[in-house]
Amino acid sequence: MAKRLDLKAVNIFYGAFHAVADVTLSVLPRSVTAFIGPSGCGKTTVLRTLNRMHEVVPGGRVDGSVLLDDEDIYGAGVDPVGVRRAIGMVFQRPNPFPAMSIRDNVVAGLKLQGVRSRKVLDDTAEYSLRGANLWDEVKDRLDRPGGGLSGGQQQRLCIARAIAVQPDVLLMDEPCSALDPISTMAIEELISELKQDYTIVIVTHNMQQAARVSDYTAFFNLEAVGKP
Secondary structure, three states: OOOOEEEEEEEEEEOOEEEEEEEEEEEOOOOEEEEEOOOOOOHHHHHHHOOOHHHHOOOEEEEEEEEEOOEEOOOOOOOHHHHHHHEEEEOOOOOOOOOOEHHHHHHHHHHHOOOOOHHHHHHHHHHHHHHOOOHHHHOOOOOOEHHHOOHHHHHHHHHHHHHOOOOOEEEEEOOOOOOOHHHHHHHHHHHHHHOOOOEEEEEOOOHHHHHHHOOEEEEOOHHHOOOO
């Protein structure tokens, strides 16, 4: 189920370095919100705070509130693993497990959750690959390595892997930057379809892409970034 995100007076630090200052914005359910702005302005940094991925960097911390349907994801007792399950991420470069089969790539998250039913895993793989518009291209080679797919197919495989665990929100960090124009078009069309079921936040340097795929845009500027 798509959910709303609200950032309230968010400040992001890495140790003493004030990376991003005073971000307040709302991301509405079943919509695409694009983060745009010049390089180094903090777009990806803010994106990573939305599912607590920035915490893997030593010294990373957040002041302010990030609410998922009014629940603070940084609240006491909130499990960051559960947050990352509810708020999935697709990275800039496709990162499938190269030696793992296409099917196993998709259901890797479910297996980590302890799901062992072959029917559940197979049904989820098909559902997710269909959701990523990849099923018809790979249905006859599900046991082949995911690393053997083209770049655009690998990115859609990563999207299938993200939606297999049924997140509420999908974060996409420049998902087309490493892709050719045809693959980029396929990903953009997929984003437009996925917003019917998910809340989507995308980081992009491309203002034309933001205009094509987003319902809302948040522009970041360098004045909000501290000096190292």
